[in-house]
Amino acid sequence: SSDGYDESIMVMNLKNRSTKELSRTNPNSMIAATPQLYEDYVVWIEANDQKIMELKLVNLKTEETKTIAQIKKYSFYNAFPYMGEGKVLWTDSINGKGYYFLYDLKSGKKRQYQAQRAYPSYAIYSNHKIFSLDFDDYTRWEGQTLVYLDLNSKKIYSLNTGKAAINHFEVYQDQIAVLDENQKLRLYV
Numbered sequence: 001s002s003d004g005y006d007e008s009i010m011v012m013n014l015k016n017r018s019t020k021e022l023s024r025t026n027p028n029s030m031i032a033a034t035p036q037l038y039e040d041y042v043v044w045i046e047a048n049d050q051k052i053m054e055l056k057l058v059n060l061k062t063e064e065t066k067t068i069a070q071i072k073k074y075s076f077y078n079a080f081p082y083m084g085e086g087k088v089l090w091t092d093s094i095n096g097k098g099y100y101f102l103y104d105l106k107s108g109k110k111r112q113y114q115a116q117r118a119y120p121s122y123a124i125y126s127n128h129k130i131f132s133l134d135f136d137d138y139t140r141w142e143g144q145t146l147v148y149l150d151l152n153s154k155k156i157y158s159l160n161t162g163k164a165a166i167n168h169f170e171v172y173q174d175q176i177a178v179l180d181e182n183q184k185l186r187l188y189v
Helices: none
Strands: 008-012 019-024 036-038 041-047 053-059 064-070 082-084 087-094 097-104 110-114 119-126 129-135 145-150 155-159 166-172 175-180 185-188
Touching: 008 041, 019 041, 036 082, 041 087, 053 087, 064 087, 064 097, 082 119, 087 119, 097 119, 097 129, 119 166, 129 166
Parallel strands: none
Antiparallel strands: 008 019, 036 041, 041 053, 053 064, 082 087, 087 097, 097 110, 119 129, 129 145, 145 155, 166 175, 175 185
């Protein structure tokens, strides 16, 4: 609705134009409809009836919906799960430590990796690496670091992106495009 308090996640079959509602938010709970589509899957975060934030996954072929995680410290920094290359990726902060979580869509196995900072955010999975913008304080945009975790070596690398804060970044394979607060676009290869 236009007031933002009653939202639905809908899917459409482009062949026959039929639509189906996957989820409707509870108007008495925090709204967090952040759907991502990948192949035959949709993932999103929503509050359950106890106002606990849950990461939901639906298989559009089987129509099975399941909760694959509960988000312990939910805020804007981790409101956007990522899905691609057969994985679901999200971040969380637990007891003051940041974590990346990677769920394999085929096996259903979930792996956890510790981040360098308390609030890893806006994480993207690409080419066996996890890229994220990490914070010590998620309420302050400055003090961020763009990092990637190489899952083969288990090492975290920081990228020197200059003094300007990063507004947005995208990743393809091992290439990173960064847009900073001055609207300067940089490409790291």
